[in-house]
Amino acid sequence: MTQYLNLVQRLDGLQAAGDWPAMLMELSNTVIALLNDPRAKGLVFGSAEMDRFCLAAGALAARQLNLATPEGYHDHLAVHVATELYDGQGGHSLALKDVIRARPDLTHVVVVTNLHERELPLQNFLADLPPTVQMLLAPPMQLRDKLQWLHLQLATLKPGLLTLFHHHYDVAAVGAAQPGVAREIAYFHHADHDMALGVYLPHALHVDCTNLSFHKCQHFLGVHHAVYWPLTAPDQGARAGHAFMAGGELRTCSHGSAGKFIAPARYDYLDVILRRLAEVGGTHLHIGMLPGPVIDAFRDRLAGAGVDPARFQYQPPVRSLWNHLRDGDVDLCISSFPFQGAKGLVETQGAGLPVLIQQSTLSKHHSTRDLIYEEALWWETPDDLIRVLAAQTPESLAEQSRASRRFYEQWHHPRELAYALNNARRTAPCPPVRNPPCDTLALYLR
Secondary structure, X not given: OOHHHXXXXXXXXXXXXXXXXXXXXXXXXXXXXXXXXXXXXOOOOOOHHHHHHHHHHHHHHHHHOOXXXXXXXXXXXXXXXXXXXXXXXXXXXHHHHHHHHHOOOOEEEEEXXXXXXXXXXXXXXXXXXXXXXXXXXXXXXXXXXXXXXXXXXXXXXXXXXXXXXXXXXXXXXXXXXXXXXXXXXXXXXXOOOOOOOOOOXXXXXXXXXXXXXXXXXXXXXXXXXXXXXXXXXXXOOOOOOOOOOHHHOOEEEEEOOHHHOOOOOOOOHHHHHHHHHHHHOOEEEEXXXXXXXXXXXXXXXXXXXXXXXXXXXXXXXXXXXXXXXXXXXXXXXXXXXXXXXXXXXXHHHHOOOOEEEEOOOOOOOXXXXXXXXXXXXXXXXHHHHHHHHHOOOHHHHHHHHHHHHHHXXXXXXXXXXXXXXXXXXXXXXXXXOOOOOOOHHHHHHO
């Protein structure tokens, strides 16, 4: 019997016994194991079977509470369920803010399950939202109790709209999203590189926030009720008057969480940046979290290669990436690899920065040109990257800057998300996707 059939058999047995707490743990542990398996990334995205078990566990938990389907809904109310929220970072946190802003006619309540019982900057998260937005934080308790607590909140609130912004493995969020708990349920598929619970919820609107994921879910994963809500960012203006390559040197940057850079891949990020600094000159700014020992070791490598370590600059996460890029002196953004950051690319293009992106030969879910403007610079191998960077001039970068900003205005302006959320079809026009060849053997063996 295969591992998969063993898993299904265990869950079937637990369901027959009514042991929904054990079902929750089995499902959560399965997803977390896949997240920690490098070979699953870009290959495993969801499971209708696991979603069915998650809903079954949630139904058993609700039955113990004697909860009934609401007889009416508060159609002015939107409830958004998240596992964790962050301030100034975390693409899904920023995307949730954009969804809230796109429906100013509704009252919004954000419910945080906080499965890991972390200290979260929730007040900072609320700081730039309307004061009417409310926050509910689950108290410290076991996973089974988190689910029942969430059941009770939703039964009391009776929202017209329920959106799920949970992390991949949040069985409480998915288990509580039972048919009928809200007039409309929308699953926001932000965890699109990995296995995530909720992808196949049969009664929910499946929301993809990138053209890449929308195309994948519709044409390859067989997801029903799929719609497109574009990633957006409030328009804070493009940079003006920037002198590209001031002093004759190129200043580049990369941004994103550590997981987008430190992962098994064909090309190591810091290896490539060492070549970039040694062979092209200028400086490189890294924006985001990297472990201190990793930074120290890289600076030692630079010194050993005869490159001044000061030419690699490190900036911890900033509150507004857009403003930091718009007001800074960076000439070009080298998009994160091996994994791209879609939300960060929206802000980068909104600020009008040129982008150099890797077209991964492993999988478009690693890095792809699909998420940026047609004329953008791209590379497959480090030799390509060096060649492209060395060919840039102030004039070519200025043209790239204009194209970058145009793409934001056409596809990722807040009006596009507002259109999707407010029309009857609940979707917006979607940018086209390319179909580059992928080496699936290299993907498996990486």
